[in-house]
Amino acid sequence: MAGNGDGVQLLGYWASPFALRIKWALKLKEIHYEYVEDHLLDKSPMLLQYNPVHKKIPVLVHKAFSKVGAEQEQAAKELRENLKTLESALEGKHFFGGETIGFLDIAVGWIGCWARMNEEVAGVNMIDVEMTPLLGAWFQKFLKLPIIKECLPPQDKLLVHTKEFHKMLMAALT
Ligand SMILES: N[C@@H](CCC(=O)N[C@@H](CS)C(=O)NCC(=O)O)C(=O)O
Numbered sequence: 001m002a003g004n005g006d007g008v009q010l011l012g013y014w015a016s017p018f019a020l021r022i023k024w025a026l027k028l029k030e031i032h033y034e035y036v037e038d039h040l041l042d043k044s045p046m047l048l049q050y051n052p053v054h055k056k057i058p059v060l061v062h063k064a065f066s067k068v069g070a071e072q073e074q075a076a077k078e079l080r081e082n083l084k085t086l087e088s089a090l091e092g093k094h095f096f097g098g099e100t101i102g103f104l105d106i107a108v109g110w111i112g113c114w115a116r117m118n119e120e121v122a123g124v125n126m127i128d129v130e131m132t133p134l135l136g137a138w139f140q141k142f143l144k145l146p147i148i149k150e151c152l153p154p155q156d157k158l159l160v161h162t163k164e165f166h167k168m169l170m171a172a173l174t
Contacts, residue, residue, distance in 0.1 A: 008033040011047055011059040013040055019058040052168075076124040083132050086111075090134040094141060105142060112139035113152065117162045 010026065010033050012019030026033050038047050038057050050059045086108065089096055096104035112135075115126035129136040142148055 007062060009036055009061040010034070011036045011038050011044075011050065011057050011061070013038050013057050016057060022058045022060060072122065072124060076126055079126055080128050080131055083111075083127065083135055087132040087135045090138055095138060101142065101145065101148075105138075109142055109148065112142065117158060120159060121162050121166045 008026070008031055010019070010022055012022070012035060014037060023035075036044075036046065038044050040057070043055055047057060047059060048055060050061055051057075089104070093099075095101045096108070112127065118124065119126055127136055127139065143152075
């Protein structure tokens, strides 16, 4: 499974129920990780660097985010493989919920939006129409729904924001 092995870090706090949730999920998925204890009254530079807006734990850090070039493409390849799992849940259906959207469509809809922005910013193809055609078609249908479309932030503004955020992240990681 992608994510197994080195490079995953969890910033947590021993008493946090939210960090506990992530520990359980990582164990369940057999993803090895390095646990980094934070101090909520004296937040670490690492926490402020990785979660500069909310400044909260838990934060999951994966080496893929800091990669460029061939390594970034490898990370995207792993992501595309993982998306096949999602693809399989769409077989014979228009939406994850069936004929109309349901809980899962709402839960994973952000992936399509996020992938699209990241494709633009990082120039890496994340949702591959040949590898996951159902997912590609689902996203197009999902985006056409008025209630989904109406709530999306302005895409040009979001693109500028994502570019800035990406630049900030890259600068922090180098
Ligand atoms: N919505 C977040 C909540 C995270 C959260 O509230 N974390 C607390 C610790 S349990 C925190 O970091 N608090 C520090 C602060 O609010 O400054 C999640 O579900 O993970």
